[in-house]
Amino acid sequence: MSKHDTPIDTHPADVHRRRLLQRAAAGLTGAALGGALGPLGPFASVAAHAQSASNRLRIGYQKYGNFVVLKARGTLEKRLASQGVTVQWLEFPAGPQLLEGLNAGAVDVGTVGETPPIFAQAGGVDFVYIGSEPSAPQGEAIVVPHDSPIRSVAQLRGKKVALNKGSNVHFLLVQALQKAGLAYTDIQPVYLTPADARAAFVRGSVDAWVIWDPYLATIERQGNARTLAYGDGLVRNTQYYVAARKFAAAQPQVLHTLLKEVNGIDGWAHDNIPEVAALLSPLVGLDTATLEVALKRTGYGVQPITDATLAYQQQIADTFSALKLIPGKLTVADARWKTG
Incomplete structure (x- = not known):
């Protein structure tokens, strides 16, 4: 959310985290243009510490959307507890910065729009598409x-x-x-x-x-x-679920549980927009009427990654490659999740 719309966190940990994210955001922009992301930078110590925690799912989210609802309801934590897995939530200002966090090893899974994965893949981020939401142009x-x-x-x-x-x-x-x-x-x-x-x-x-x-x-x-x-007639505006490739290979069951839980939250949210707006309002600092407008334009329900999905992403990649906004050609299918 905009700093004009949301309360400002004043807790020292929140301030420190915001500074880390701002620095990471700057790093991503330069890296995408250069063809490869730079060193871990501010995420280095976070990544080193987190890599030893194989029983933890670190979810990158933005201050709006179904992950916020999922976090607020706490149902994922209950589902994963039976697998001995705890959940850690990390907030990011936008998709590009979230993918920088994934690249740095500080995030296992996140949700982003259709373009950030293209820039991230071009910058060398090793992730896979694990699911998507219906289009919301x-x-x-x-x-x-x-x-x-x-x-x-x-x-x-x-x-x-x-x-x-x-x-x-x-x-x-x-x-x-x-x-x-x-x-x-x-x-x-x-x-x-x-x-x-x-x-x-x-x-x-x-x-x-x-x-x-x-x-x-x-x-x-x-x-x-x-x-x-x-976006009607121009773009799909699809939301994607992405995961670090190594995590997806090592913990497929955790990801399947996550996607199943998200799908359940989506079904509830689709049928209860006023309740979702009331839930999100104090979390994102917006009035319920504004949130209801946005929620009615949202896609609901987790969908698998198909050949058609990848073909659409390839179209985006080819477009930005032709404009020289990303370096060289990109094969989107290389980021497909192979679940066996």
């Missing part, structure tokens, strides 16, 4: 200030567009520009985290913002934004 969009003279994507030529580099909305922007007859080089991309992008958007430092829920629902409901294009 209305959960992300390109927005402009409500009083902006820009009325179409085509009018973004020469304009400053804010986005989180390597996030799911990066592919949405590329696709929307192409449909409007523009090249990526026709705009001025401004790479910012959601919190910084929101600040820039509000003060008018950028002309447009490409963003996902619940940030999207927040800016829409506050009346500060007008939507130029949702």
Whole structure:
């Protein structure tokens, strides 16, 4: 969530963790461009300590979504206790940073959008896709200030567009520009985290913002934004479950248990959106009405990784490779989970 929307943690451990994540985020951006992630950096001591704990599942999550609901309900801990496994939750500001944590050995499994895994794989992160959620194309969009003279994507030529580099909305922007007859080089991309992008958007430092829920629902409901294009007809906006390859090979049963529990939470959430909104509200610092808007645009239910899934991801990889935003060609199927 944006720092404008959530309470600020003041506990020393929380402050220290936030600083580590911020440093890791900076490391990922440079590494993705260079073709390989750098050393473990701030995660080194965490990784070294955690590698000896084979009876622990470390889950990377973002401050919104089904993992937050799963964490709040505590059902996974009960299920895994019978396998002698404890659960540790690690919060990340976005998918790219979460995958950096996985690369550093500090995370075993996490959930991210469709584009972060492409940048991560290109950067040498050794992970596998273990499942996905149904597509949710209305959960992300390109927005402009409500009083902006820009009325179409085509009018973004020469304009400053804010986005989180390597996030799911990066592919949405590329696709929307192409449909409007523009090249990526026709705009001025401004790479910012959601919190910084929101600040820039509000003060008018950028002309447009490409963003996902619940940030999207927040800016829409506050009346500060007008939507130029949702993901419909452009992208799927799929959420993926990813795991460190070594962990997936060593602990497949733990992952199967996790996915089964997530699927159960998804089924409950789909049928109880007001209750989910009420559960999430104090955790993410947003009102229930805003959360209900975002939750109604979310996909529910864990799905297996299929050939069609990988083909779609390959399309994203080829797109970014052609734009030279990732180094060289990428074979997405190399990150497929082989469960035996």
